[in-house]
Amino acid sequence: MIEILASFPGLGKKSSRRIVFHLLEKGPQTAFKLAESLKTLHEKTYFCLSCGSISDRDECHICKDPSRDKTVICVVENFIDQIILESTNFYNGLYHVLGGALSPLDGIGPEKLSIGKLLERVGSGDVREVIIATNPSPEGNTTALYLADLMSDFRVTVTRLGRGIPVGGDIDLLDLETIRLSLEGRIQIKKQVD
């Protein structure tokens, strides 16, 4: 069990051991409750059919919200990145969650990411701008380049969220001001194609 926990993001051997000891100390009740909730985790969680974000039903509250700007899509690697961008209260468009970034070392090619769905959305006609907010890392940058290439077939402006993001910094480590600034100063990577 310690090994399983230690493989989770943010948990090391030490903290995993602490969790296991904590569960042992607390007695069987706590462990039972945790096991129950783990069992239903996947059953009770839905992914938005449109953007791929975590939701409690088929369409998430952002995609459903009539006040959101449906002409802009911000592409993020994962759900956490979306939450962080959302917490800036600055962005009013829609999202698209890729489910990661290209990384052959981890066996992740384009087929493992939610790219077909994204192209479908972009091709539907309402979308004017796609902001690519993958992490500023070799993998995130390559993924951005890949998406920009695919998107050159559509009549959309593709921009890259980038300015002000520190070297190797994951989006989830950034402060809100930095994200707001980079949203304002996003750079265009492909001219609009006629």
Add this chain to the structure above:
Amino acid sequence: MFIKHLHLKNFRNYENASIDLDRGINLFFGENGSGKTNLLDATHYISYGKSVRNSPEDELVRFSSTGFAVSVVFEKKGEDCTLSVKYSDRKKEFWKNEMKLEKKSDLIGELTVIPFSPEDADVISQGSAQRRRALDILLSSVDGEYLKSLRWYNKTLRQRNALLERIRNKESLETETVHWDKMLSLYGEYIVHERGKMIEILRDNISRLAAEMETPFENFDMEYRPSLKRGEIAEKMSANLGRDLKSLTTTQGPHRDDFVFYINGQDASKFASRGQQRLLCFMFRLAEVDIYRDNAGEYPVIVIDEAFIELDKSTVLKLEDKLTSYPQVLLASADGNVISEKIVSAFFNVSGGYVEKNKKNK
């Protein structure tokens, strides 16, 4: 800059040593195994947060002790500064002027020591990996953007090589290399550009030093040999795909770059004598020192561990002369007479983890 005071506690074979250093040349001499290298290593540790050979901290702790401490008082641009590091219970703490530093990277750049050692000559005699490493260390320390590009290049390269394997196993398509190649060339172009500029600067510096010191090199030259030239990286990367798929590795690119030293028109790695190679290497390091000075506005502290072996008397005299022109040099040798007594500011007799300071060599 120069170090005024060094204090070691349970570091290597030192139980408790307090050393006052002078400006100019400080000579540490003593028998083999007395602790000269260990003492110089302490200055490296406090500058870079790691020992010269990157030994694990537990090896730096004196046998039968549980932790060590090193502190240093040095003058930088006319102001005193204190740095200290404590290691105990497998935890490191860094302090600057009694203030705790958050992370190791806050320490780096405060005190700069440039270590010279006999192994430096590997840069000339050994393979291209050693030369790239020397160049990359220099560039990374004066240019943060370079360090970032290099790291990202290496990561992208590993991704591309993993992709080659996936393509061979029919798990990925050949077309997927396109974007990795673009990324590699983006980082790679910057690396090649900066390396080219740096080789030019090093060449000019070495030529100037050689003339100034009247070294017996005629027609010194240095040439950068990039595996792929500037502007052609992207194109060549994709052209190499067939070959790369066969060997399952990226056969050309900045990770295969090299540079050559020439003396009298001949490749120094092949034709120069051992002593000539050592001298050339010494000049290469001094050329680096000038670059650090131009970058920081002040000379770093030069730390030399036995770098005079295999050099003839007249060459040593020329180097001595040059060394007196730097703010501070720490020099260690088993031989108390490696250099002329008259140019030494302070002698330190090292024996069994004890250091005794003398004005004269006794």
